[in-house]
Amino acid sequence: MGDGIVLERILSGSEKPTNLALALLQEITENFSEMRKIGEGGFGVVYKGVLHSRIVAVKRIIMSEHTINDRLFDREVKSLMKIISHRNVVRFLGFCSNTHREAIKEAGSTELVMAQIRERLLCFEYISNGSLDKHITGDTVLQNT
């Protein structure tokens, strides 16, 4: 089964959240392009991922000693997997934990060096601005009087 189809099936509720291929998350976010950036939090950058007809949010975690390490990432994934569907909680769709090596040029040098790239990503249902308040309050929009 194609990776995109797996994500579509998770979105439709016929499959549980699972690990997702890095190539799929790169493809649906146009390789984490600036155009697809929808927000930034304390631990990473959130991108809009476009499947055939559906939209998801892909959170690309910035791994550093100041943000999170693998132990915390694994713990976060485990707790997200345990959450049973709830209307006040944004639905978790899957994760990606990929470590690979790439030949890169360091700034100011023509020499290639092998760098270890660690990608840690979380995928959630996409909540558009207009629907976030409804999502949290269950269609009750508070009025200023």
Ligand SMILES: Nc1ncnc2c1ncn2[C@@H]1O[C@H](COP(=O)(O)OP(=O)(O)OP(=O)(O)O)[C@@H](O)[C@H]1O
């Ligand atoms: N599921 C989503 N759908 C749409 N936009 C989202 C979604 N998740 C996050 N965002 C956008 O990305 C921004 C950053 O979200 P993120 O969860 O990284 O940070 P946060 O809410 O500040 O939490 P924290 O940094 O503590 O994890 C949000 O303010 C929102 O604009």
